Amino acid sequence: MTALAPAMRSGRGAGLTLTSRLATHGVDVTLDVPAGAVLALLGPNGSGKSTTLGVAAGLVHPDAGRVALGEKVLLDVGAGIDVPPHRRGVALLRQDALLFPHLSVADNVAFAPRAAGASRRAAAAAAGHWLAQVGALDLAARRPDELSGGQAQRVALARALAADPHLLLLDEPFAALDVRSAPELRGLVRRVLLEAGRTAVVVTHDVLDVVALADHVAVLEAGEVVERGPVRDVLAAPRSAFAAGMVGTNLLTGTALGRGRLALAGGPVVVGVGEVLAGPAVAVCPPRAVALYRPPTGLAEPPAGSPRNVLPGAVLDATDRAGVIRVRVALDDPAGGAPGPHVIAADVTPAAYADLRLEPGARVRAVVKAQEVALHPGGRGDDPAAPVAPDALTDRSGP
Amino acid sequence: MTGSTAAPHLTRRPTTGRSRRPGPGLPTWVYVPAVLGIVVVVLPVVGMAARVGWADLPALLSSPAALDALRLSLLTSSASTLACIVLGVPLALVLARTRFPGQGLLRALVLLPLVLPPVVGGLALLATFGRTGLLGAHLEALGVRIAFSTVAVVLAQTFVALPFLVVGLEGALRTAGRDHEAVAATLGASPTHVLARVTLPLTLPGLVSGAVLAFARSLGEFGATLTFAGSLQGRTRTLPLEIYLAREADPDAALALALLLVVVALVVVGAVHGRSRS
Structure with a gap:
């Protein structure tokens, strides 16, 4: 298998640069992720990881900050720019699959193409493609309440990919899954990220996610980045207490x-x-x-x-x-x-x-x-x- | 480090309140006042049905005055329910999904028709839309006359029924849909698309029950209608007004019409509720 260095992988990902300050949350974060690279965002609960993802997605509005994806400025508080979430091209996959309960699995995955104005037929074709990509084509006709947690998260991944995002945000995507489903889904996400060269940020508590998915690591503690670097450097010699505790093996x-x-x-x-x-x-x-x-x-x-x-x-x-x-x-x-x-x-x-x-x-x-x-x-x-x-x-x- | 995350095997499903939850049973004595409560509601209806002259029923119900009243009631109640949906859904959305100074006051004002005696509501409408009223004087100059017209009936019914829809839907909006709306937005759905394809479908049960309550309230509206719209056969005399008028002239007809009103209300509420729960 050819292993491509991040710089050599081409894809539709664009590099992310983000600075965000929220006085109320005590968060003051600066991150950058090169195009096609995957950043693992680590840190204890309440350290501002999810808030930072929210800022990137446009769901949280910081007091000060700037978010850019490639050339496109998504947020610049000083300049009064704040692109709404639906025009950002930033998809979010959370721990809870949050499938739309009133839509079938196929219609869930077809949601983003439909929202983008695709015809019913084109959206259904896209849904079929992405469901096949995540190995869930056989679930197409089911309702979300008929799925297991692992199946639901698979479908949620297909739904996010069907939006063809420039940036994929994964917020503890395997945390709610049982020990059998988590490795399966981790492998699937790994394949999807590697194949398409997507830019992504993964919030996780699991060192295996870091090793399997990420190129770079940033550790947040109390709302600030306390450590950052390539995965192997941080895992080999963690400087922050959090990363050191995580790498106890x-x-x-x-x-x-x-x-x-x-x-x-x-x-x-x-x-x-x-x-x-x-x-x-x-x-x-x-x-x-x-x-x-x-x-x-x-x-x-x-x-x-x-x-x-x-x-x-x-x-x-x-x-x-x-x-x-x-x-x-x-x-x-x-x-x-x-x-x-x-x-x-x-x-x-x-x-x-x-x-x-x-x-x-x-x-x-x-x-x-x-x-x-x-x-x-x-x-x-x-x-x-x-x-x-x-x-x-x-x-x-x-x- | 992942201690905060429970591991549900199945995706959570919005609870519909239908599930029978196991738990300690109720104390037996609770059933006594509960049954009395049902009796208080049902007994008068039974008493009324017992007094109805069933043999004369077809004749009593097919009189022109009765048919006019029934037709007008169904028409105006449907129109006011529609008006409640058109105005009440956005109002509930604003109350549930936004924050602004004075929101608490606005919420209290929306509930005002619930606590006002209907006659007072009718007087307020008359003072506003009557010939010499606040707006009515200007409308009169434009050749538009609302008071004592069918439009006035609809307006009076909308006034009293709107809170039922807003309160019901706002409750549903507060408990459901926010996370799904955020996900939908990150999938590229515009706010209008999110509203139509996510928010409203997810809160449909709340909307339906609110609309049913609004329709039922409109169907029974009496005080505000009489005060603001008068009692003109075929134009403003709805079923409750017809019943009230017939009560002295022809008690048998009044009872028959009353029974008709009960049946119509039960059919509408039953049909919509039955469907929304399936």
Whole structure:
């Protein structure tokens, strides 16, 4: 699968620049999203994420600010410009599907084409196209109250896409879905965003959404952007407390080989569970599932045992996390033998840490059962060697 | 971090109030006053039906005066219901969907006809639209005379019935549709398109029940009509006025007409309510 860098993807998306200040909400935000890129907007509840989306959509009117999509100015409070929501070309997908209950699924999806003046026949054809795109063509004749949450959100996505928006806003789109529907829909959104090169902003609390969908991350806290940057930089070394708390797990990006195997570029092959056939993917495992072995000197063979993942490397550093020692290990590049770009974290007890003498530079093998490693499609393909591992922030316990 | 989000498997559906909710039962004694309440409403109608001379009914109901009154009542009530919809829907929208200083006062003023005695409403209309009234004098100069015409009947009925429609629809607008309207706007629908394709369909039950109440109120209108429009057969003498007049001259005819009024009201309310709930 060809992985396109954001700049190379062409599509109908236009770049978003947004500044917005709302005294009543205590929000003062500046964002920009390049054309065709996807920004993940993170932050605790009440930090102003949804309000910011509302400003972009024209549903919230800030005290001061400016919103532009490509060349088109949508809002400029100083200049008295405020394009109404229906002329912005900005579609919003929320956690609640909000399908129109009095219309069939097909008529819901045909809503935007009809509003744009398409004939009944043309709108129905467009609805059929987009329902097929989200794999919901068989639901066309149903009423919204006959759909499950996952089906409804699928239809809501088709309805938003049928508006052919310049910018797609996703406000916790999978938060209300059950554990089976969420990954399905996440994969679908990923495909839709990648294929068409759409500009999008995703508000989420889930690190998997960030990895699967976004190129860039911005973290809001108390109405202000406290951290921003490319996904791999922020996830590899989160500076904000919120991003650090979110990334409390190992994320190893690479290329899926099928059959639950993931090749880390400049690193070993990791075995896990999850249906990822090919393309960029990410392996996720909690640090407490990673065990560290100190190979006896002179013994080349890895310890014999049932765990499938035995990853040689060298200790980078260790931090005390309230009674547990988190040890970060730089994994060897099998080609070069030297430490590669991938880092995995393991939580060990202080006693084990002392017994094994896990000081920086110590040679270890990180051992993880395949059952503990979840594979997901993800990574925007920009650099499969992006090292992503929990960071050992010493100020983690702070507020 | 996602603790605030419940996970409903099915999309929420606007509750229609029809669902039987399980819960602790009512105390038994509540049924006694409840049944008495029904008796208070139904018993007089039964009493009236018992006094009606059923054999003479066809003759009594087919007199020219009775037919004129029935035709006029249906015509004017339909016209005033239409006027209530044309004026009341925008009024309810403004009250429910916008904010401006003095809105509370406006809402109170809309309810005024509900608390005024109808005769007072009729007097107010006469003082405004009568020959020498505030507007009536100017209309008279233009050759337009409203008082004591069929138009006056419709005006009087609209005056008393408008609050029923506005209050019913405003309640529905307040509880439904806002999120859907926002989504519709982001899908490119102009405000007019949103109103026609989202807001009104979603609040249709409220509109229908408001319109039914307005029609029923118009059908029964008496005091304001008599004061402002008089009692001219075929022009302003609606069924309630005809019943009142016949009461002294021909009590049997009055009872027959009264029964007719009850039947017409029940048919209209029943038909529309039955349909809107299906």
